[in-house]
Amino acid sequence: KQEVTQIPAALSVPEGENLVLNCSFTDSAIYNLQWFRQDPGKGLTSLLLIQSSQREQTSGRLNASLDKSSGRSTLYIAASQPGDSATYLCAVLHNTDKLIFGTGTRLQVFP
Amino acid sequence: KAGVTQTPRYLIKTRGQQVTLSCSPISGHRSVSWYQQTPGQGLQFLFEYFSETQRNKGNFPGRFSGRQFSNSRSEMNVSTLELGDSALYLCASSLDPGGYQPQHFGDGTRLSIL
Numbered sequence: 001k002q003e004v005t006q007i008p009a010a011l012s013v014p015e016g017e018n019l020v021l022n023c024s025f026t027d028s029a030i031y032n033l034q035w036f037r038q039d040p041g042k043g044l045t046s047l048l049l050i051q052s053s054q055r056e057q058t059s060g061r062l063n064a065s066l067d068k069s070s071g072r073s074t075l076y077i078a079a080s081q082p083g084d085s086a087t088y089l090c091a092v093l094h095n096t097d098k099l100i101f102g103t104g105t106r107l108q109v110f111p
Numbered sequence: 112k113a114g115v116t117q118t119p120r121y122l123i124k125t126r127g128q129q130v131t132l133s134c135s136p137i138s139g140h141r142s143v144s145w146y147q148q149t150p151g152q153g154l155q156f157l158f159e160y161f162s163e164t165q166r167n168k169g170n171f172p173g174r175f176s177g178r179q180f181s182n183s184r185s186e187m188n189v190s191t192l193e194l195g196d197s198a199l200y201l202c203a204s205s206l207d208p209g210g211y212q213p214q215h216f217g218d219g220t221r222l223s224i225l
Contacts (some may be wrong), residue, residue, distance in 0.1 A: 097210060
């Protein structure tokens with residue numbers, strides 16, 4: 001059974017810091033991995049999608065890496081801003097064609 | 112381009128009642144998936160519809176059902192509501208099924224059971 005874990009559960013950093021969010025999964029048989037952000041009371045916004053054959057994806061200040069063999073992904077946020085405050089979720093597309101979500105990391109960036 | 116629209120945004124029901132939630136996907140998107148989000152269980156997959164057919168299903172009881180119409184709009188129904196059904200129900204759409212492309216989420220329907 002695929003399980004997805006995110007560490008840390010919560011993170012509070014001052015503005016301007018570079019930070020790393022971690023995601024681990026137990027079964028390496030995945031098709032892709034996606035990172036989302038969720039603002040309070042809102043739905044999810046897709047940030048990055050990494051296919052299983054890829055190592056990383058970049059969008060602006062965000063960089064996501066994938067190491068399928070070790071069951072790990074990281075989301076790197078450069079020069080964090082208060083607007084980055086949200087919950088970040090990773091999800092893996094398992095061979096059952098279902099997205100399995102992680103537990104999320106709640107990020108707060110203070111001025 | 113309009114995003115995914117879910118109605119209603121908030122709903123209060125009592126135990127034993129039934130409820131229907133609606134989701135209008137992004138224009139051109141043919142796949143609609145439903146998820147339940149709770150503080151204890153996180154985000155869990157309910158089901159996926161494509162071309163008016165249920166393509167995939169999560170581990171939820173038969174009280175949870177859905178359907179998709181020819182214009183790709185989808186509804187989910189929960190019968191005989193229980194306190195544990197209180198949750199944020201999220202709908203997501205994508206061009207094609209299976210989660211191989213980015214999914215676009217609506218803001219959800221928050222269902223509270225009294």
